[in-house]
Amino acid sequence: MPVDTKRLRGPEESQSPWLFVEQEQQSPPDEREDGRRKGQVDVRPIFARCGLVSQAKGSAYIESGKTKVICSVYGPRETERKDETDMKFGRLVCTFRFAPFSCAKRCGWIQSTQEKDLSMALLGSLHPGLCLHRYPRSQIDVSVLVLENDGSALAHAVTCASLALADAGIEMYDLVLGCSLRQEGSDYLLDPTFAEETQEPATESTENRGGMMVALLPSLNQVSGLLCSGDLEQQPLVEAVAACIEGCQRIYSVAQRCLLTAVKKKNPPPDG
């Protein structure tokens, strides 16, 4: 671990108290904890709000179950590094971070490799949705911070980032919505919570166990990002993608309503 000289340091090593709790061996429950169904497209209800960071050009906050994600967009502004490609297209820079208190085990302040990987995934998912050719020689900065991680952090980050981009007035082809899924054997769990994402399997077999995240442009019905991990056979994989796409379509109306409210608040209709 590199020594972080710019922050106040505590002890060299410290451990989370969760490591010392007696773990009761629990088999994964048959029912999902919050009452949603297995093998059905049941996403958690979403609370979305735009325009809450006064300093940012555009911002959005999403709460889904206990997962809380906030995003700010700054730009278009002058790009810091100039290459040839910038002359024709704008540059999109995404930063994805977990707050140190967002997971059960504390994350450090320095951006870990997982966060860098998720930043790249976020960039790849958002890129096709934006009209970057309209912003040559400019840079758009998207910063996502996960305040509490209760599963599907990246999927909600994608949705949050595209709401913030729309709130900032950046020209887009379509919103980009994200949905993730966890496959356990023959059933899938849509929009998994953190416990469901990390639970121990019931059986020893590793067949058909994995996770997936799909980023979709709903009205164009195009997939802009697909991340899959684990061991899935062809048929369950195809069904999982279809389920995620259906999940994204369900969120679409909530996202649209949130943007409408934000626009109406910014520009109230003239009286009379």
Added chain:
Amino acid sequence: MNTNSLTQAPWHQTTVEPLEYHRKFLKENCRPDGRELGEFRTTTLNIGSITTADGSALVKLGNTTIICGIKGELAAPPADAPDKGYIVPNVDLPPLCSSRFRPGPPGEQAQAASQFIADVIENSEMLQREDLCIEKGKLSWVLYCDIICLDYDGNILDACIIALLASMKNVQLPEVHVNEQTGLAEVNMKKKRHLNIVKHPVAASFAVFDNSILIVDPTSDEENLSTGFITVVIDEEEKLCTVHKPGGTPLSNEKLQDCINRAITRNKEVCKLLNKVMKSMKAK
């Protein structure tokens, strides 16, 4: 002065000649957002929203939004103080909160804020570090207080202190015993207790304008135009914990006394708010 006109203030006044714009208001003893010179912005407090943290608080001071999350971890106590635990505050000003901050390691302002918070915790003795010791020389708690700014509109030090205080009061740590035979810790997550917070320090920040006028709770624009800053931290027994004056315009004795008096009233306001929010949480 018609302060409703501030929302439609001509662009050139706020951007090209901001100092003149502010001076016009100060002559009438008020500020562009309609506040008086000694008035704080509306403070809202939300406690315990982050369930993964042991204690959390979200503070909004006008537009400035700060979130503080405290996580407790276990570690061996320091070699020079085997009966004490650790409290590690850190303030982060991410590029999310304002366009003036760039991604990367914390800048000067964030580091200065972290050090300020550490000084306040130590000087005010709001928490005894001995309370954090589980077994002398073997095991103690480390409280990581991570403070993140979500929206930077000036006066983060005040908001950080309120957030820290509120989340400390919200922290619930599980009971830990050290097993004599194995030497390992045994944690009982079902039994939790609050921290023993003995003092309640509250900060009041002031900006000095034109070397003479003191305004309380500056916004980001007012901070940029000011010629000096001072932050006074007072606890509930009207005792002075910290005075932070990083250079800037020199202040006379009377002005300093004015600041201290204002900070005393601010402490009472904030403690009242804090008690109200804690009571409403217990009622749930």
